[in-house]
Amino acid sequence: MSGALLLSAEDLVVQFSLRGRKLTALRGASLELFEGETLAVVGESGSGKSVLAKTFLGMLDKNGTITAGSIQYRGKDLARLSRERDWLEIRGKKIAMIFQDPMTALNPLKTIGEQIREVIELHRGMDRRQSKTETLKTLEAVGIQDPERRYRQYPHEFSGGMRQRVVIASAVACKPEILICDEPTTALDVTVQAQILDLIKALKAEYAMSVLFITHDLGVVANVADRVAVMYAGQVVEQGTVDEIFTDPRAPYTWALLASLPQLGVKGEDLFAIKGTPPSLFKEIKGDAFAPRNPLALEVDFVAEPPIFDVSPTHWAKTWLLDPRAPAIRPPDSVLRLREKLLAERKLS
Amino acid sequence: MKQSPLLSVKNISVDFGSGRKKFRAVSNVSFDVYEGETLSLVGESGSGKTTIGRAIMRVHPISEGEITYRGERISGDLTPKAERLVHQKIQMIFQDPMASLNERAKIDYIVSEGLYSFHLFKDEAERVAKVEQALRDVGLLPEFATRFPHEFSGGQRQRIGIARALVMEPELLVADEPISALDVSIRAQVINLLNKLKRNKSLTYLFIAHDLSVVRFISDRIAVIYRGHLVELAQSEDLFRKPLHPYTRALLTAVPTPDPQIEKLKKIIVYKPAERSPDEPAPSWIEAESGHFVLGTEKEVNSWLKL
Numbered sequence: 001m002s003g004a005l006l007l008s009a010e011d012l013v014v015q016f017s018l019r020g021r022k023l024t025a026l027r028g029a030s031l032e033l034f035e036g037e038t039l040a041v042v043g044e045s046g047s048g049k050s051v052l053a054k055t056f057l058g059m060l061d062k063n064g065t066i067t068a069g070s071i072q073y074r075g076k077d078l079a080r081l082s083r084e085r086d087w088l089e090i091r092g093k094k095i096a097m098i099f100q101d102p103m104t105a106l107n108p109l110k111t112i113g114e115q116i117r118e119v120i121e122l123h124r125g126m127d128r129r130q131s132k133t134e135t136l137k138t139l140e141a142v143g144i145q146d147p148e149r150r151y152r153q154y155p156h157e158f159s160g161g162m163r164q165r166v167v168i169a170s171a172v173a174c175k176p177e178i179l180i181c182d183e184p185t186t187a188l189d190v191t192v193q194a195q196i197l198d199l200i201k202a203l204k205a206e207y208a209m210s211v212l213f214i215t216h217d218l219g220v221v222a223n224v225a226d227r228v229a230v231m232y233a234g235q236v237v238e239q240g241t242v243d244e245i246f247t248d249p250r251a252p253y254t255w256a257l258l259a260s261l262p263q264l265g266v267k268g269e270d271l272f273a274i275k276g277t278p279p280s281l282f283k284e285i286k287g288d289a290f291a292p293r294n295p296l297a298l299e300v301d302f303v304a305e306p307p308i309f310d311v312s313p314t315h316w317a318k319t320w321l322l323d324p325r326a327p328a329i330r331p332p333d334s335v336l337r338l339r340e341k342l343l344a345e346r347k348l349s
Numbered sequence: 350m351k352q353s354p355l356l357s358v359k360n361i362s363v364d365f366g367s368g369r370k371k372f373r374a375v376s377n378v379s380f381d382v383y384e385g386e387t388l389s390l391v392g393e394s395g396s397g398k399t400t401i402g403r404a405i406m407r408v409h410p411i412s413e414g415e416i417t418y419r420g421e422r423i424s425g426d427l428t429p430k431a432e433r434l435v436h437q438k439i440q441m442i443f444q445d446p447m448a449s450l451n452e453r454a455k456i457d458y459i460v461s462e463g464l465y466s467f468h469l470f471k472d473e474a475e476r477v478a479k480v481e482q483a484l485r486d487v488g489l490l491p492e493f494a495t496r497f498p499h500e501f502s503g504g505q506r507q508r509i510g511i512a513r514a515l516v517m518e519p520e521l522l523v524a525d526e527p528i529s530a531l532d533v534s535i536r537a538q539v540i541n542l543l544n545k546l547k548r549n550k551s552l553t554y555l556f557i558a559h560d561l562s563v564v565r566f567i568s569d570r571i572a573v574i575y576r577g578h579l580v581e582l583a584q585s586e587d588l589f590r591k592p593l594h595p596y597t598r599a600l601l602t603a604v605p606t607p608d609p610q611i612e613k614l615k616k617i618i619v620y621k622p623a624e625r626s627p628d629e630p631a632p633s634w635i636e637a638e639s640g641h642f643v644l645g646t647e648k649e650v651n652s653w654l655k656l
Contacts, residue, residue: 216533
């Protein structure tokens with residue numbers, strides 16, 4: 001976990017033009033990924049977590065541009081990379097991505113062996129025979145039995161979980177340094193989800209990759225992540241180790257996300273619910289973007305955007321609550337209960 | 350809660366296709382739903398949970414067994430009067446609020462469509478009043494009636510879907526994955542709404558879901574389905590405290606918990622159906638503990654109880 005800095009995004013701003021209007025999907029998002037770690041990015045849909053991941057691969061839609069900020073990777077600023085030729089050196093080869101829906105990520109007209117083989121041939125410059133052997137090895141590594149036979153089959157002959165394994169195989173086939181997983185288990189059943197999470201963890205160790213894991217499920221975060229970045233309305237609002245985020249969350253949005261988990265609810269009582277909907281990113285947002293939905297918001301939240309406050313060397317949050325002048329505000333009860341439960345367990349073990 | 354059941358599903362089977370291509374999606378499933386409770390059907394995709402919901406709604410014909418509602422048979426051929434009763438008293442909420450609303454109709458029409466087809470209003474004023482009340486019940490403003498579905502967010506659309514069911518004054522709501530397509534922050538709002546409506550309108554829910562954390566929070570009883578068979582049925586807390594069937598245990602360990610320490614050490618169990626030799630007795634539906642049923646042979650159930 002304490003590896004060197006591998007990839008860092010600084011104050012990224014991404015805008016999309018939609019029918020003459022400007023949508024600001026990322027409003028100065030910053031993120032660091034270290035060697036050998038799994039960083040989970042959590043947030044609801046529209047918080048910009050997928051857009052952030054796509055900027056690392058140069059895969060923004062045509063109407064989207066990075067208007068400010070930088071992405072540092074191995075001495076290069078990926079935000080300045082514009083030629084497709086330069087991206088091909090990185091995308092798929094150094095940074096690979098697994099998508100949410102295994103049903104649409106594969107070409108239905110090609111055998112799955114062919115789809116993985118062409119990736120290897122292209123990126124690793126192997127000939128047909130070598131790349132086929134390599135494909136079979138990769139299929140075996142992702143837990144597909146009888147790879148020789150499966151090699152010749154088409155995506156429709158696979159179940160959802162198996163298809164996701166194929167998608168993972170094609171992503172890790174080139175031994176990338178960074179694996180980006182965009183909600184890889186959302187479309188899957190819980191039992192299959194648990195298996196795929198285990199597979200990603202095993203492959204990460206085997207191929208010595210760093211993983212950027214995008215999800216909205218805090219249970220999944222607890223399972224895979226070493227560190228967590230919480231996103232809201234195009235910004236990272238809190239970042240810390242997984243323990244810090246679960247036992248000592250500081251940003252009100254992180255509180256709200258944790259508190260609305262049904263696992264923490266008390267039966268018969270109302271579950272903590274976040275009011276309203278996320279703000280429109282077409283408009284300029286003043287102050288703290290979460291303030292209108294936050295019953296605990298301070299007056300200053302509506303006026304000025306909070307800066308980043310450090311909680312510990314590995315933990316920071318973007319909230320005025322951490323300002324020395326802020327009043328002491330208690331997190332919701334369920335967050336406190338979770339904290340007590342987790343701390344009690346720590347003492348036991 | 351031990352009165353006569355509101356809905357009773359007796360040994361039903363549902364087949365798709367015929368002849369050699371016949372596929373049994375649900376086989377020999379029985380359960381009761383009592384008035385005022387929330388019974389959840391859980392299982393993975395393809396387990397047949399949705400098919401059971403649809404069989405109750407009379408979308409899929411059942412090939413064996415019987416479904417009764419307040420003691421009256423509601424499966425198979427019915428008189429028009431009985432059929433109308435079913436369609437009014439049992440309403441359904443769907444999974445995807447983006448796909449389940451007619452994009453070209455205004456909310457006013459979407460919510461009143463059932464009223465029109467059953468002539469459940471005396472005059473225009475009463476219809477409007479009913480629509481407005483249904484919208485208020487789900488926490489929307491009556492003014493929204495003149496808008497189109499695309500003007501609403503996912504959570505609001507799901508509320509519209511619920512309003513459309515409520516306007517019929519149903520007794521039983523079959524909710525097929527009503528929150529799995531919703532965002533985390535919106536999910537809690539809809540769960541709270543469903544719970545509030547249950548209390549205020551004394552509704553009964555048959556809740557179909559795969560997300561066990563949600564299911565645990567809202568259900569009184571849980572039925573676990575595996576490949577068309579009911580494998581376990583128990584009070585919600587009993588099931589989580591002491592799951593008996595190996596499939597249920599595999600399912601429960603797979604649910605992610607918001608606890609990094611437990612999650613990091615977790616060993617997942619992969620369920621494989623037990624292989625039985627032909628001379629062993631076939632598994633049967635056994636009440637292992639009071640109110641806790643499980644599918645297995647007597648020997649198996651005894652060994653599960655000792656775990």
